Amino acid sequence: MMRDLGFAPFAPTAVSASYLEFMYEKYRSDPSSVGPGWCSVFEYADAWSIEPGAAAHAASAGGGGADRILRAEWLRRRGHLYADVNPLKGPGGALPGGRAMLPALQPLAVPDPDALEPLYTGKLSVESSHIDNIALVRWIDAWMESGLPPLDEVALRRAHFRLVQAEEFERFLGKRFPGKKRFGLEGAESAAVLLDRLLVRAADQGIDEVLIGGMHRGRLNLMANVLGKPLEALFAEFKGAYPFAGLPADSADVPYHLGLRTVLRIGGRELRITLLPNPSHLEAVDPVVLGGVRAAQDARPDADRRRVLGVILHTDAAVAGQGVVAETLQLSGIEAYTTGGTIHVVINNQIGFTTQPEEGRASQYCTGPWKAIDSLILHVNGDSPEAVIRAADMAMSCRIQHGCDAVIDLLAYRRNGHNEMDEPRFTQPLLYRQIDDKPAVRELFENHLMELGVMSAEDCGQVAAAYRQELAGGYAGAGAHVPAASTEPGEGGCEAASRAMRDAAQCDPGTGLDREEVLHLLESISTVPPWMQLGDKLRRLVEERALPEKGVAWATAEALALGSLLMKGIPVRFSGQDSLRGAFSQRHFCLVDTRTGARHVTLDNLGAPARFVAVNSPLSEYAALGFEYGYSLMQPSTLVVWEAQFGDFANGAQVMIDQFISSGKAKWRQASKLVMLLPHGLEGQGPEHSSARIERYLQLAAGDNLMIANPTTPANYFHLLRRHVLSGSACPLVVMAPKTLLRLPAAVSALEDFGTGTAFKPVIVTTPGPAPSRILFCSGKIAYELERERERRQAWDVSIVRIESLYPVPTEALADIVRYRLDAELVWVQEEPENMGAWAWYDRKLEDIARSVGHRSPRFVYRGRAPSASPAASFHGNHDTDQAAIVASAYSRC
Structure with a gap:
């Protein structure tokens, strides 16, 4: 069921400019005096700074009446709601009868709504009503209505090759590693076409470097087939090989979290690619990508921020649910953080793990967060590789011309469960009955190419056979693979x-x-x-x-x-x-x-x-x-x-x-x-x-x-x-x-x-007397309070040790201090509660140090606040009393 579009059932048909201005003046004096229909018109006009007579002027100029203008404008701004972008649901429904309540932006020639309908309600559609930048809105309208020529054969064959790779890769992994999680790309194979096209356009635009952040869905597939990770390396890691050069000294991570650094040659240009590693914490990598892009831009003469591109891959449930997305998008428009526009791709599975879209978000689309900024929002049918290519082209052109973010909502589906071990039919039986009966995008596209005469069935089979040989060769070479040095970003x-x-x-x-x-x-x-x-x-x-x-x-x-x-x-x-x-x-x-x-x-x-x-x-x-x-x-x-x-x-x-x-x-x-x-x-x-x-x-x-x-x-x-x-x-x-x-x-x-020869002191010791009978160990500002108390008491036999470097532990320096007086009382003092601060972590370490040097009583005495669920008291009087008691207790008998 379509959501309520919020339009009043009202539309002027032949409104004169003078009458429109008369009604507008009434609205300005008292909005309730003109009725809800007129309110909708004038609220929109105010938002876009439209002269009150503009709609009437355009109506008479176009000869088609105000309804003609308003319907055309409605298709531009709301056509995406009825677009055929969803491969599971088809078009969004029949266009509504009557006239939409959106006045024209300018008194320009009125386009034919019948001509606009297929442009805005096809396999690719756009949202722009949230955009305040009028120049950007006009650019979007012009691009959508420009009548682009058909894609050439080279682009179509390249897209087909990416689909073959994507499908055959997942099939190969499923057969060779049937019990392994791989978070495959099945159902969204067009994502490979999309990412590939973005990189092609990046090279065309003179971009030097691309930083990519993503999630685990389809990651292995994209790494191998679009970003050029050697199949031998990927299969070796899947078999359990250590992914880094040298001995396995670190914990490493699962293959679908690892990053990649490589150089691709596209169209005669070299394109440096960095795929940042990411955890399973979805969307956490988003701001890391932006920071990396900004750093790479700052490292070169790139005042327009056009030579380094950030691409972030999302999934629908995560992008709608994780607040870091909104935080990251907010950074995009701030001068100290901007990167000249990021390309976002949402692989829209139309489901979370088992969560339905209506359970996971309140907005019409998962791309709702992008409405907070002047971002191009595209929705594209994942079963239409040609539309996917157009979406990539439009997003990249928008970035290079307007320096803004663009998000592509790739509506697809998930042929398997959340992972290959999961059974989605327990919770979504109807959805998966539809998916099970659905031909793969590769099959659909191959049929389309054969209809166009671009490829024959034999051509398609040869492409697949050649890639299957490549997969087999990579698998055979996995056992002898030795990781190269410096493959991870930052290393x-x-x-x-x-x-x-x-x-x-x-x-x-x-x-x-x-x-x-x-x-x-x-x-x-x-x-x-x-x-x-x-x-x-x-x-x-x-x-x-x-x-x-x-x-x-x-x-x-x-x-x-x-x-x-x-x-x-x-x-x-x-x-x-x-x-x-x-x-x-x-x-x-x-x-x-x-x-x-x-x-x-x-x-x-x-x-x-x-x-x-x-x-x-x-x-x-x-x-x-x-x-x-x-x-x-x-x-x-x-x-x-x-x-x-x-x-x-x-x-x-x-x-x-x-x-x-x-x-x-x-x-x-x-x-x-x-x-x-x-x-x-x-x-x-x-x-x-x-x-x-x-x-x-x-x-x-x-x-x-x-x-x-x-x-x-x-x-x-x-x-x-x-x-x-x-x-x-x-x-x-x-x-x-x-x-x-x-x-x-x-x-x-x-x-x-600060002078020559000075350096950082991991430990600072103050020992007024020659032979301390008590050593107070602490860290932080409480040292000053302990020193004031020592002076007040004239306790010159007490040594105070400030640990300035908490980690790495300054073991040798601390051992020398304890060794100096093996019968001194050892006390740890802190202002934090006992279950907080450094004590719980340092307790055994300090005791081990004291034992190692032969101290006669190596157990440390604790002086500080009692354990607490809260880190500090809320009343200043309580704090002052407690603090004074801690400092005094440090000098009392142990």
Whole structure:
């Protein structure tokens, strides 16, 4: 049943311009005075800024009456509802009687509705009524109504070959690996035609590189047949071979999650292809693709963002159900994130796992999210390869001319269940009775080609026989296949970058700077242009950065680190919610003139050879973090920093953290040097503004997959950032960033702490006396409170140890501390609840270290909050009382 289109049963037939204007003035004064029919007309006219007399003028000019205009416009905007794009249902029904209530956009010549009907209600149709860009709407209308010539024989034969490959590949896997999940393409084989055509058009348009993200449906098929993954490699992986070069040191992943890097030669041009690996968490890869595309564009002269293309493959249930889709689409129109248009392809199975479309979404189409942006939306019948080719051509032409996203809804079906082991007839018996009786798209297309005289039955058979031989040869060679190095996105590039960084680090083994260089940087970042008017408070804050005798505060140390890297030729991209100013008003990367609103970035004063980009991100964690992760993969030589507004909110991106950032190296050999800044610390602000969940990141840490740090001095933070970039490591850095330490008078560093020969300190120890009887181990800002309490008590026999590098564990440094006094009391102090923070993860490790050096009582005593379901108290008084009790208990008898 068709949905209610929302049109009033009203249409003027011969309306004069004067009468229309009279009614419009009544509507403007009181909408209820003109009736619902006229309201519909005038609401639409207002939305499109149409002169009230335009429809009447066009009616008289066209000689066909207002109904002629309105019907033509209705077909343009709503014809897709009745289009023959669904291979399971056929056309959307008979066109409604009467006249639609949509006025013409301009007083132009009126097209013949009878001529428009087959153009908008055939195997390919378009949605454009949601688009505000009138130029784009007119372009869409012109393209749909242009009367394109028939496809040439080369294109038709190529499409046939892709269909043969797609069908025979799935049949071969089904016979050779009957018990294996492969998430085949059966029922949607036209997706191979579509992706292939997109790549052909990309090469035609001079695109150099294409980044693709997708899901597991049809992935193996597309990798082998469109993207050129060697069949020997694919079959070897399907047999259980380790997919990477070298010894199987990592966990790897199932074949239908792996990525691919290759170069295709199409039409005499080389096209670099990167298929990003993805987890089973559907749509999670979407923002990673956008970030990777933007990074690749930024790495070359591509101001129009036309030379690198992103293609994202979706399925109908996932694209309608996963919120990250909306987050990602939002990024597409923001200057700091735009990529000049992404091509989206929805392989529309018309079912989820067992979920019906009406159970999985509220919108007419699964492409509903694209209505939020000025995106071309196409619906195409998967049983019509010619229409599929036209859809690809239109999408690519739209992107190159308008720089916008385009989504192609490929309406197909799923011949098997969710996977090959699943029986869909339990829950959809009627649907699968229809599918079982339906000929495959290859058969339909071959019959069509024979009718056209393009191919004979013998030709079709020869194509299939040749490909079956190719499959057999690939299977035979699988046993001898040896994986080549650097096949995964991010692996080879990061290895090369790491070698370059190691070379740089060898020239300057420390991360400290010459004193004169530090002073020059301080002067540059504290200089306000003479033309800029600032408030007194902000001007004083900026200018005080040049006064190192007061000590270098946190934000200044950060700017020193970034500025020094920029001067070394290392680009920096720094993003997050409110990161330009800083959520705690500490940073002020960008100064704003109080009179004119003009902006000035202080780090631009350096005149550095590398580019600095600072970005206020949308209010998103999932997509925003995924974007920066993707950027870091494709730009390994850039320092990419993502900052959470508060560390508590990072769990909005938990999928990205779990499936990509922490495990991408082990699963896919994907190397990223992304930096995550997570403000952390219990300060009486309640359970949602206190904890970055240190314990979760420590639980994710293994195999040198992460670096996790909790620096407590500006200088150590400075060295941490520089070490991360200049060292040969290639893993993400998670930083528990401070809040109160940003302005704590004790939390400043001397100029000498940044000088030549200085470096990051994994552990900071303060031992006033010669022989401590008690050693307090901690991490984070509580160290300052412990030191104040020690001074108050004059407890000079207590040593305080701050663990700045939580992972990797600084085992040797900690062992040396314990070894210094083998009979000292060992105490762990933290402000977090006992089931949170670092204690639960560090407890046994610290005990093992103490035992290894022969300590007489290696068990550590815990001093901190009791276990809690919530990370922090909601009342400041409770917090202050609890905090004071923890600090006092650290000095009480064990």
